[in-house]
Amino acid sequence: MSKIELRRIDESNFIDCFNLKLKKEQERFVSHPIRSLAQAYVYRTQCTPLGIYADGEMVGYGMVIYDYDEEEYDLWHVMIDAEQQGKGYGKAAVGLFLNYIRQKPFGDSDLVKLTCRKISSDPIQMREVAAQALSDMFDAAKADGVTLYAHSGYRSYRTQKTMYSNRLKRNNGKDDGVVAYPGASDHQTGLGIDVINKAGIGKKFTSAFANTKEGKWIAEHCWDYGFVIRYQKEKEEITQITYEPWHLRYVGVQIAQYMRENNLCLEEFTSEWKEAAAAYQAAGN
Numbered sequence: 001m002s003k004i005e006l007r008r009i010d011e012s013n014f015i016d017c018f019n020l021k022l023k024k025e026q027e028r029f030v031s032h033p034i035r036s037l038a039q040a041y042v043y044r045t046q047c048t049p050l051g052i053y054a055d056g057e058m059v060g061y062g063m064v065i066y067d068y069d070e071e072e073y074d075l076w077h078v079m080i081d082a083e084q085q086g087k088g089y090g091k092a093a094v095g096l097f098l099n100y101i102r103q104k105p106f107g108d109s110d111l112v113k114l115t116c117r118k119i120s121s122d123p124i125q126m127r128e129v130a131a132q133a134l135s136d137m138f139d140a141a142k143a144d145g146v147t148l149y150a151h152s153g154y155r156s157y158r159t160q161k162t163m164y165s166n167r168l169k170r171n172n173g174k175d176d177g178v179v180a181y182p183g184a185s186d187h188q189t190g191l192g193i194d195v196i197n198k199a200g201i202g203k204k205f206t207s208a209f210a211n212t213k214e215g216k217w218i219a220e221h222c223w224d225y226g227f228v229i230r231y232q233k234e235k236e237e238i239t240q241i242t243y244e245p246w247h248l249r250y251v252g253v254q255i256a257q258y259m260r261e262n263n264l265c266l267e268e269f270t271s272e273w274k275e276a277a278a279a280y281q282a283a284g285n
Contacts, residue, residue, distance in 0.1 A: 002054040004092040009037065009049040009061070017051055017060040023082045033061045036077040036188065039194070045109040046106050052093040053079065059084040062097055066106035069158040073101045073112045125154035130226075130250035134193060137225040146217045150174070150203060151246075155187035155231065180241060186230055186265040191250040193227075210245035223260045226253040235265040 009017050017033045018089075031039075040049040040063055040218040052060035062078035075097055080090045086104065101112055126134065134150065141148050155163075161182040167281030175181075196205065197214035219229065227250055233243040249266060251259070259269050 002089070003056075004089060004096065004097045005053045006080075006093065007049040007053055007058075009040070009051055013051055013058065016062055017049075020058070020061055020079065020081045021083075022079055026079075026082075030079045031077045033077070033079070036061065039063075039076075044234050048075075048100070048105060050097070050100070052086070052089060052096075054087070054089055059089050060093060062093065064097060064105070066109070067158060068107060069161065070156055071107060071109045073106075073109060075101075075112060081272075105159060122270055123162070124188065126193060127250075130191050130193070133250055135225045137222065137227065138283075140221065140225070141214075141217055144217065146214055147198065148214055148218070149196050149198065151196050151200075152187060153193050154190045155185060157182055158187045160188055168225070176242070186247065192230065192245050193248050193250075194244075195248055196246050205246050207243050207245060212242075213272060215245050218248070221250055223256040224253065226250050226256050228256050228259050228266065230266065233264055238265055238267050 007013065010283045014037065017037065020033055022030065022032065037049055040047050043065055046068065047063055047065035050061070051058045058081075060078070060080040063076040065074045065076055066072075067074055075094070078090065078093065078097070080093075090093065098112065138148050138150075160180065162180050165180050167179040180186070195214075195218060196209065197212055199212070201210060209283070210219065222229065227248040229237050229245060230247045230249040231241040231244040233245075236242060251266070251269075255269065258264075259266070264272070
């Protein structure tokens, strides 16, 4: 059995790291070490690039990075050279990476996430009650001859922060209400979801979705499954977010139907509820 160990990438071995190769079909799954080492330099105060060695020969690479926003360790860009695969080196190396993380080199967290690229989009995450309601709604739509697709569910604070920053850069520093401020996004609650049609996959979302067969079905039926259209066209001044007919928020069937019947956005419903609660308390109840 080969001796597997990790060694930090530095001036003595970075060329060996550059010479590592992936199989052609694997290139879309993980970044080459050249790109990864460039990232390691940018994030040098919170990451460690490590070579994977078998009997003294570099056979692979990986990077441990600490996310201070999420307070978790990420294991990035783990790869084994094309000619060294199938020998158990990757499995052994992951154990060594975890041992290194247990030393808590950057932050005191027990959370570890393996990060890789996938052929499809990342799995959609939602709170269980919302996910079940979404599944029921999709089944009902399909029975009506309408096929819906979930695009984006839960987002971490870091993801929302990146999206918001990128939007500001593209818009000369102006907040145009297209992307919610980090910490204020529906997606961070696990109750928000973007629902689109097949034609919208991989394309920019626009309000024209409201005029599609799928958009019309959602506007008519989402309330019956506990969802509301979170950012309505006539409520932009209140929500401070532009109209998004694809963006749904789970609030429960009773509340969703009440909001529809009374033409309320979530901000208006919340305000109404707070006033009712205050009046109830003032009455000595």
